[in-house]
Amino acid sequence: MTSQPLGGSFSQSVLREMMLQDIQSQVNTLPKLENHNIGGYNFSMVLDEPPKSHWMFSVPLNKLYIRMNKTFNVDVQFKAKMPIQPLNLRVFLCFTKDVSGPVLRCQNHLSVEPLIGQNMKMRESLLRSENPNSVYCGTAQGKGISERYSIVVPLNMCRSGNRSGGHVRQTLAFKFVCQNSCIGRKETCLVFCLENASGDIVGQQVMEVKICTCPKRDRNQDERSMNGKKRKSQVEATDDEEPDVKPSKMRRRTTSYKNDIKKEDTESNDSHDRKRDEQPITDWNVSRTQDGEYRLAITCPKKEWLLQGIEGMIKEAAAGVLRNPNQENILRHANKLLTLKKCAQELP
Numbered sequence: 001m002t003s004q005p006l007g008g009s010f011s012q013s014v015l016r017e018m019m020l021q022d023i024q025s026q027v028n029t030l031p032k033l034e035n036h037n038i039g040g041y042n043f044s045m046v047l048d049e050p051p052k053s054h055w056m057f058s059v060p061l062n063k064l065y066i067r068m069n070k071t072f073n074v075d076v077q078f079k080a081k082m083p084i085q086p087l088n089l090r091v092f093l094c095f096t097k098d099v100s101g102p103v104l105r106c107q108n109h110l111s112v113e114p115l116i117g118q119n120m121k122m123r124e125s126l127l128r129s130e131n132p133n134s135v136y137c138g139t140a141q142g143k144g145i146s147e148r149y150s151i152v153v154p155l156n157m158c159r160s161g162n163r164s165g166g167h168v169r170q171t172l173a174f175k176f177v178c179q180n181s182c183i184g185r186k187e188t189c190l191v192f193c194l195e196n197a198s199g200d201i202v203g204q205q206v207m208e209v210k211i212c213t214c215p216k217r218d219r220n221q222d223e224r225s226m227n228g229k230k231r232k233s234q235v236e237a238t239d240d241e242e243p244d245v246k247p248s249k250m251r252r253r254t255t256s257y258k259n260d261i262k263k264e265d266t267e268s269n270d271s272h273d274r275k276r277d278e279q280p281i282t283d284w285n286v287s288r289t290q291d292g293e294y295r296l297a298i299t300c301p302k303k304e305w306l307l308q309g310i311e312g313m314i315k316e317a318a319a320g321v322l323r324n325p326n327q328e329n330i331l332r333h334a335n336k337l338l339t340l341k342k343c344a345q346e347l348p
Contacts, residue, residue, distance in 0.1 A: 029345070030099050030304045031092075031145050031191055032204075039202025041078040041087075042167065043194045047207075048075070056215045058223055063208035064190070065215035068179050071130055076155065077169045078194060078203065087202075090193040091174065092138075092150035093127055095186050096208065099304065102148045104140055106182035113177075125149045127190075130173035145193065145201075152195075179211045293329075303347060310341045 037043050047057045047064070055066035066072055076089055093103040105126045113123055121136035122128070126149070135152045142148035155170055180188060187208070194203035212218050285297040300306040317334035 029144055029307060031094055032304075032308075033094065033096065033099065033189060033191070033206050035205050037203045039194070039196070039200075041081060041194060041203050043076075043078045043203030043205065045192050045205045045207065046075040046077055046169075047072070054215070056219050058219050061208065061219075061222055061226060063210065063219070063222070065210050065212060065219045066176065067213060067215060068176055068211050071173050071175045073171055073173050075169050075171050076192070076194075077167055078155075080166055080168050086197045087155045088195045088197075089153045089155055089172070090137075090145070090150050090195055090201075091127060091129070091153070092145070092148060092191055093188050093209070094191050096189050097187060100143055100302075102140065102142060103183065103188060104149070105178050109178050109182065121149070125151065126176060126178045127151060128175050128177055129153060130175065146199065176209075176211045179213070181212070303344070306344055306347075307341070310337060310344055313337055314341065 049055070049057050054070040055064065055072045057064050064072065078087070095101050095103060103126055105124055110124065115123060121138070124140065125136055125138075129151045131153050133154050136149070137152055138147055138149040140149070151174075153172060155168070180186065188210070189206050189208045192205045192207070193201045196202055210218055285295075287295045289295060298309075300309070314334070314337045317330065317337050
């Protein structure tokens with residue numbers, strides 16, 4: 001970045017550059033399984049479960065249950081903003097517990113589908129689109145959002161009758177050509193990314209999905225399990241409240257109980273202190289420099305956690321630049337964070 005005089009206009013340009021780099025890098029980083037509407041389009045996905053359908057949707061679990069090779073309809077809805085800009089919807093499958101692992105088809109189902117013409121990307125994609133003009137993207141080695149297997153569907157902004165209350169609503173149709181049992185029964189989710197013409201993600205919605213042979217059975221089992229866990233947590237919370245009353249009465253009755261309580265408290269504290277002292281701190285280091293600044297060194301087990309931490313600091317630095325445009329140390333800190341993020345992204 002070239003050196004320029006410090007001032008309000010310079011801080012604004014730095015902030016814009018930081019935000020632009022952060023948005024542009026989204027498509028080349030690992031996906032984050034969270035809903036957001038950073039572009040202000042009020043983006044959402046709507047599923048209307050038809051009666052006697054081969055797929056079901058659990059509202060409390062936000063989860064789709066569907067059979068393989070069966071089509072389901074989903075409506076993409078977003079606010080029409082002026083000036084009208086072309087928008088695309090990128091859709092891909094992702095493992096919920098390992099976002100770095102690409103979701104690939106099993107060899108059994110892949111081997112029975114012939115390779116015809118230029119359908120290589122579509123043939124290897126576990127997700128299929130029934131909409132015209134759909135584009136299949138990515139490779140089997142891809143991990144970033146734009147590099148992994150995904151489907152990009154251009155959204156029609158000008159169709160008559162598809163607007164309601166300032167929103168555009170368009171129906172899309174998809175299906176899956178493998179089951180969760182084909183990929184080690186790992187939990188999966190479907191990620192919908194609303195992208196502008198430059199490929200920037202301006203909205204995202206995430207929905208869990210299970211491709212199985214008995215959608216109704218699996219949905220009922222999962223909802224019963226969820227309700228059972230809720231009841232168990234409520235019972236445990238009730239049990240935890242009872243000792244708050246009983247021990248106070250018993251302390252007034254006997255002296256020996258007081259001694260037991262003190263002994264337990266002492267042993268518990270000693271045990272806690274020993275565990276805390278036994279924890280290795282070689283991978284963590286916090287200190288303060290002679291200039292009054294703070295230094296943090298940590299070791300992360302996953303690359304995406306490291307990137308998320310850096311991104312959080314970038315946002316704080318950008319806000320600091322706006323609040324204090326003339327403080328050179330904050331500006332240097334912001335520039336160093338941008339360089340640090342680039343270095344972290346290049347890590348294997």
